[in-house]
Amino acid sequence: MSKKRKSFSLLLVSLMALALVVSACGGNGNSATNNSSAGGNGKGEAPVNLIWYTIGTPQKDVDRVMEEVSKYTQEKINATITMKMVDWGDYQQKMQVNVASGEPMDILFTSAGGFDYVQNARKGAFMELDDLLEQYGKELKDTIDPAFLEGSKVDGHNYGVPANKELPQQEVWRFNKGLVDKYNLDITNVRSLDSIEPLLKTIKENEPTITTFAMDKNYVPYVPYDYVITNLPLAVKLDTTDYKIVNILETPEMKEALSTMRKYYQAGYVAPEAATTGSTSDLMTSGQWFMDRAQTQPSADNLWSASYGYPVVSTQASDAIITNTSVQGSIMAISANSEYPEKAMEFLNLLNTDPVLRNMVDSGIEGVHYKKLDDTHYENLAESKNYDMPSYSLGNNMLLYLNPSDADDKWEQFKQFNAEGVNSPILSFNFDSTKVATQMAAVQNVKEQFWSSLMTGTVDPESYLPKAIEKFKEAGLDQVMAEAQTQLDAWRAENNK
């Protein structure tokens, strides 16, 4: 028996030793391939290959376009580009694994929502860019709205290059214009959640088969608070003076909104399965909806109407507020394991300042994927379906060519929209969750349990809201809140707020 056991442990040890050897080989292999394409900064040397991970459904022509992009960048900065796209739903998880396992990469997309920028910056996933920005990113710093660079600082340092786009977030009610016109509805006086009731009622009575108030499980009624941590119920009132963090579920505004939602749900305005619906895109395609809530940007109605193929109109549902979420909506970071951070920064600088490169990355190859109409306008060609990229995640939006239907001063409108946005009181405060990581994981589970069904009105807030609040407390929300308050107070003192 003892012999058997001894032999077993011997086997185990040898296996482990072998495992280390094998994995070490794997590691070496990676760096070797990287080195082969390495080179210095000077011209005439072999160009550096940068690996760029970005979000979006992988497109057929990515490699083809990147070949073209590489020709351009090789001439400008002696670097070639390999782009790897990871689909929307997988991005968070796959990047978590890619970064943790040290997959070679130089540039990667990150944001408040997908592959969390602040947390991953703190975990050391990204390179600190202060010096690199100074050295290789001068033009970039001059081009981008300074609020973006300021708002994406973590503990006083920049870890990424934000895309220049709309700065504030503003909620709007969107309406299917066909139905608005058919029933001659007045949408000019609509703003609060209560004010939409008569409209919902009319449509429900006359068009029973249509989803009156479209929403998916991520819907949250708008209340004038800014959330301290994305996805958790801790928030500060927008007009706060004492910077007190509260549980959003215990605020009178949210309580009222939830009973209204319950009323709407029971009246059948909300789809019965809203709390488990992942996306409303099939409704948008079929046009079988009357209204929903969305985030806007200048000339958004044009954009929506063009993409759905029928007219959509919108009206404001909130003020335009500049929050961490909106500032950190799209960032490109340089990976901590990048072999060529300087080159990567040079590339980011070029991408955000050079219209030729920026539009090539966005729309593909001229004459293949798009056709230029004049200096600032372009039109998609049939091939563009093989290279349909999300513009927001690929750098400075304000360099993009315009669609023929766009207003000529589209980017001017953006600048004005950005200038008019109001700063959230806690803009650029980033919570550090290290000390309460245990509670965060538990609180997250409670949130998943109650959130969607409460927010969509699927359950009665009378009985479920107290239950949810109780469960959050059990999971340690109070400790998280206290820790957040301490950090916020310190931040406030430091920044003289």
Add this chain to the structure above:
Amino acid sequence: MYRPIFLRYLLIGGNKVTAFFKTLIKNKVMLFMVLPGALWFFFFSYMPLVGTIVAFKQYRFTREGFWASIVKSEWVGWDNFKFLFSTNDAYLITRNTLFYNLAFIIIGLVLSVAMAILLSELVGKKLAKVYQTGMFLPYFLSWVIVGYFAFSFLSMDRGMLNQVLGWFGVDAIQWYSEPKYWPYILIFVSLWKSIGYNSVVYLASIMGIDKSLYEAAMIDGASKWQQIKGITIPMLSPIIIIMTLLAVGRIFYADFGLFYQVPRDSGTLYAVTNVIDTYVYRGLKTTGEIGMSTAAGLYQSVVGFALVMISNFVVRKIDKDSALF
């Protein structure tokens, strides 16, 4: 079994080396057949064992890659295990995981054995094949698809079940926000998916039972029921015990797809649908703390390992030949 011999030579070494190689050559065909499986286990089960160390670390990225990151991350002792036990959720998810799996094992066993016996007794062998294939099919469906099957029955406004209830004048039920129905739904769906596969395993061993036993029994005037009770089930018992032992070993592993996809991740149902796997997934998909997910995985493995050892020990006490090892 080749394994013990193989190991003994490996250990003794020296003058027995030639003997070891002789054994290797003698059994080369068999060993070669074992090779793919052995390699699979090595790469996917033994190599990752080293990573268990992450459970005791606060994992932080470094420039030099994965191994360097592990080595350089800070030791945090048992901190990563705390979140599992910080709420009474630990009790809830452990209870759900254990009880559902227990139900799957017991009911699944009874039904698959019954199904296997029924199929083996069918006279029309063609028809038996048709049934067998029909029952086997769900096993190959992905849980995402099964989830949509269930949804087409349970949807509040368009589901078949609510329409049938409507004919009888019963009000539509909000299936996805009523926890009380879900233990039954989950057990039903899980059995529907797995019974076909398991019954084929049992059917195969029924086919292997010596037919002369039945002939002898029939001559003695045993009824069908007596034959089943006296021959089929006793002859099946070793395979039943092995299958059950294997299932018990995985009793701490919930079928993620079943508990995540079929209830459509509906929050109101968590009290009866949350199991260890889904709990860990939800807690970590946003925070991305690799240390904590490793800790949860280790906890699962250790308890699962203990359960296999205990049940094997019990089986060995009762019937030594039926034990796994």
